[in-house]
Amino acid sequence: MKITMIGTGYVGLVTGTCFAESGNDVTCLDVDTRKVEMLNKGGIPIYEPGLEELVKRNAAAGRLKFTTSYEDAIRSAKCVFICVGTPQDDSGAADLKYVQAAAENMAPFLKDGAVVICKSTVPVGTNRKVQEWIRTHTQTRFYIASNPEFLKEGAAIDDFTKPDRVVVGVDSEEAADVLQELYKPFLRTEKPFIAVGIESAEMIKYAANCMLATKISFINEMANICEKVGADINEVRKGIGHDARIGFSFLFPGVGYGGSCFPKDVRALASLAAANGVEPRILRTVDETNNEQKHVLFRKLMSYFDGSLKGRTIAVWGLSFKPRTDDIREAPSLVLIKNLLEAGAIVKVHDPVAQENVQKEIGDAVSYCMHHYDACEGADAIAIVTEWNEFRNPDFDYIKLKMKSPVIFDGRNLYDRKKMAARGFYYSGVGLSALPVASN
Numbered sequence: 218m219k220i221t222m223i224g225t226g227y228v229g230l231v232t233g234t235c236f237a238e239s240g241n242d243v244t245c246l247d248v249d250t251r252k253v254e255m256l257n258k259g260g261i262p263i264y265e266p267g268l269e270e271l272v273k274r275n276a277a278a279g280r281l282k283f284t285t286s287y288e289d290a291i292r293s294a295k296c297v298f299i300c301v302g303t304p305q306d307d308s309g310a311a312d313l314k315y316v317q318a319a320a321e322n323m324a325p326f327l328k329d330g331a332v333v334i335c336k337s338t339v340p341v342g343t344n345r346k347v348q349e350w351i352r353t354h355t356q357t358r359f360y361i362a363s364n365p366e367f368l369k370e371g372a373a374i375d376d377f378t379k380p381d382r383v384v385v386g387v388d389s390e391e392a393a394d395v396l397q398e399l400y401k402p403f404l405r406t407e408k409p410f411i412a413v414g415i416e417s418a419e420m421i422k423y424a425a426n427c428m429l430a431t432k433i434s435f436i437n438e439m440a441n442i443c444e445k446v447g448a449d450i451n452e453v454r455k456g457i458g459h460d461a462r463i464g465f466s467f468l469f470p471g472v473g474y475g476g477s478c479f480p481k482d483v484r485a486l487a488s489l490a491a492a493n494g495v496e497p498r499i500l501r502t503v504d505e506t507n508n509e510q511k512h513v514l515f516r517k518l519m520s521y522f523d524g525s526l527k528g529r530t531i532a533v534w535g536l537s538f539k540p541r542t543d544d545i546r547e548a549p550s551l552v553l554i555k556n557l558l559e560a561g562a563i564v565k566v567h568d569p570v571a572q573e574n575v576q577k578e579i580g581d582a583v584s585y586c587m588h589h590y591d592a593c594e595g596a597d598a599i600a601i602v603t604e605w606n607e608f609r610n611p612d613f614d615y616i617k618l619k620m621k622s623p624v625i626f627d628g629r630n631l632y633d634r635k636k637m638a639a640r641g642f643y644y645s646g647v648g649l650s651a652l653p654v655a656s657n
Contacts, residue, residue, distance in 0.1 A: 218242070218399060221294040223319045225252055225283065227263055227373070227477070227544075228336055228366050229300030234268065235377045237275040239402045244282045246290040256283040264543035264570050267374045291326035296399060298364070299335045299347070309484035310492075311340050320347045324354030332392045334362045334385075338426075338482060340489045341419040344386065360392040363415050365422030370476065371541025382409045386418025423489075426482040427500060432467040433474050434506040440470035440648025441513070450648025451630065470647045472602055472628035473510035475538030475547035480504070511552040514600045517626050517645055519560070521598070527561035530621065532592035533583075535603025535629075536568035536575045543570040545578065549628070550602040558582055565592040569605055590619065598624040604631060613640050623654075 218241045222233035225247040237243040247253050252262050259276070261269050275281035284290050291297060301315035316337055323333070333351065335344050348361045363386030368376045383400045387393045393412045404410055413421070440450040450470050458465035474480070483504050487497035522529055538548040545551060550566075554575075557564050564583040566575065572585045586592040589608060593599060593616050601608060609631055617623045623642045625632075630646040637644035638652040645651040 218296065218395075219294050220244070220399075221246055221290045221297045222300050223247075223290075223298065223323065224300035224302070224315075224337075225249075225256060225262065226300065226302060227265070227370065228368065229298070230256075230261065230263065230272070231265065231268060231368060231373045231377060232298065232300065232336065232366065234271045234275060234281060235374065235403075236399070237278075237281040238271055238378075240280070241399070242280055243275075244284060244290045244294070246284055246287065248285060250285055253283045253285050265373050266371065266541055271374065287322050288326050291323045291328075293328060295328070295331060296395065297323055297327070297331060297333050299333070299337055301337055303337050303339055303481075303485075305481050305484060308488055310488040311338070311343075311481070311485045313339065313343060313346070316343065316347065317350055320350035321354055324351045324357075327351070327355055327357045327359050329358050330360070330391070331357075332360045332362055332395050334364045334396070336364050336366055338365065338422050338478070338485075339419060340485060341416050341423075343419065344415045360387075360389050360395075361415070362387045362392045362396060363418035364396065365418055365425075367422075367425065370544055371539060378403055379406075380404070380408055382411055384411045384413065384418055384421050386413055386415035388415055423482055423486040426478055427486055427503070429467050430474060430479040430483050430507065431499065431503050433469075433471075433479075434503045434510070436468045436470050437473065437510045437513075437647070438506055441510075443648040444650055447650060448648075453648075470630060471510075471604075472513055472549040472553075472647065473507045475549055476544055477546045480507070480547045483507075511549040512556065513647060514549075514553050514602070514626050514628050515556040515560075518557075518598060518600065521624065521626075521643070521645075525560075526557060528563070529597040530563040530565065530595050531557055532586075532589075532596040532599045532620075533557075533564060533566040534568075534589050534592065534599060534601045534608055535605055536566060537571040537603055540603055540605045543574055545571050545574045548602075551575070551578065553600060553602060554579065554583060565594075565596065567592045568603065569607065590615065593619040596620045597622055598626060601625065601627045601629055601631060604629040613637075613642070617641065 220241050220243045222229040222245045225245045233243045233245045299319045303311040306312040344363050385396045443450040457463050487500040490497040536550045566583050567586040567589040625644050627646045634644050639655050
């Protein structure tokens with residue numbers, strides 16, 4: 218099948234590449250000339266494990282192409298996926314200017330019977346707008362559909378090729394049949410193909426992300442209460458997670474969620490609700506709780522150092538909003554670093570892949586270290602923000618030798634607090650009170 222992806226960001230590039238891998242003829246369209254040139258030279262503009270190899274293989278096989286030309290990309294496509302950004306505007310609502318531009322620009326080149334699928338995360342009612350935007354620029358017969366994505370950064374290839382389910386919103390059997398045929402290779406293990414109304418599909422994406430964000434904010438609030446009353450959040454998590462009605466997924470306490478989806482989608486759905494006369498109390502509280510949680514490590518550091526961090530050297534381990542990605546959008550690390558710098562601290566940072574992006578964001582206000590051990594040199598404390606695998610089993614004896622004082626504030630609860638106290642570290646996690654340090 219001939220497929221066009223409009224947008225070579227995270228969703229468009231992953232989706233287009235996976236479709237090409239299953240034998241389709243895919244053209245990825247982007248108005249960013251620099252991006253297209255990079256892709257045509259074998260590079261990729263995002264970090265995602267396994268993606269670069271797939272892109273190169275399918276491009277070499279001729280199944281995956283990149284262009285800036287709407288005419289070249291659209292004219293022969295049976296399916297046209299809109300995968301452009303929907304950034305948050307000043308009110309918190311999703312800005313649809315890129316979606317509208319994609320719809321209007323493709324319209325003159327659509328072939329008869331093409332299916333236009335919106336994969337961007339958009340407010341309920343957007344697909345109907347897309348239909349009208351296209352209709353004002355062409356008389357060609359076409360179908361519209363919604364196809365929300367459920368990709369996790371760092372595991373996107375597996376998520377696409379082994380989905381829990383595929384959701385499409387359609388109002389015609391023709392569009393449903395085309396999309397079912399397209400996704401058939403990925404549903405061979407009897408995972409469901411769920412065809413619903415267009416508005417329902419649009420809502421499903423927001424509802425899913427907002428539910429997951431709610432679980433994160435909930436467990437973080439429970440963790441903060443645990444610290445105050447002397448309970449252990451890890452023990453509490455076990456006790457509630459084994460309840461089949463609750464489960465363990467997304468019940469990991471930490472320093473708050475970030476990234477391109479959860480923060481934006483929670484605010485966008487809250488804005489949509491308010492615009493339709495529904496007071497989004499839970500959604501607004503989830504957002505507020507998460508924003509506050511991003512300050513938890515800074516508050517702990519300030520308390521430990523008697524209210525002053527001026528001249529203190531703090532090592533920050535992890536900058537991306539989650540492991541296995543270089544995405545720093547709404548990352549808790551940026552909030553922590555800003556607070557530390559404003560408090561007069563000296564900040565040394567390390568991340569396996571996200572340092573370049575942080576340097577573009579904040580410049581040389583911090584020291585960038587090639588190894589997480591390098592960041593410990595002369596440090597008064599370590600703050601762990603992202604749970605990269607290489608942070609899970611470090612050489613604590615070596616770290617202790619390099620640091621000015623053996624102090625760790627762990628925003629991801631990577632270590633056993635009893636063992637850390639026995640090693641001579643002051644160790645404070647999230648939802649865990651620090652234990653007395655063993656004397657040497």
